[in-house]
Amino acid sequence: MAALENEQAQISTRLNDPELYKGDPAEGIRLNRRFAEIEEELMNCITRWDELESKTQD
Secondary structure, eight states, rough: OHHHHHHHHHHHHHHHHHHHHHHHHHHHHHHHHHHHHHHHHHHHHHHHHHHHHHHOOO
């Protein structure tokens, strides 16, 4: 999870740079897609974590 969060933070920094969209709009689109993918992966990890936590508490 930490690696995904780190990658997402790096992407966020790049997406906040207006020069990205001026210089390489296709890269901006690619980064936006990857950011969304990471968000979904993180949500899946959290869901799985919760499932495992609930099993250990039973």
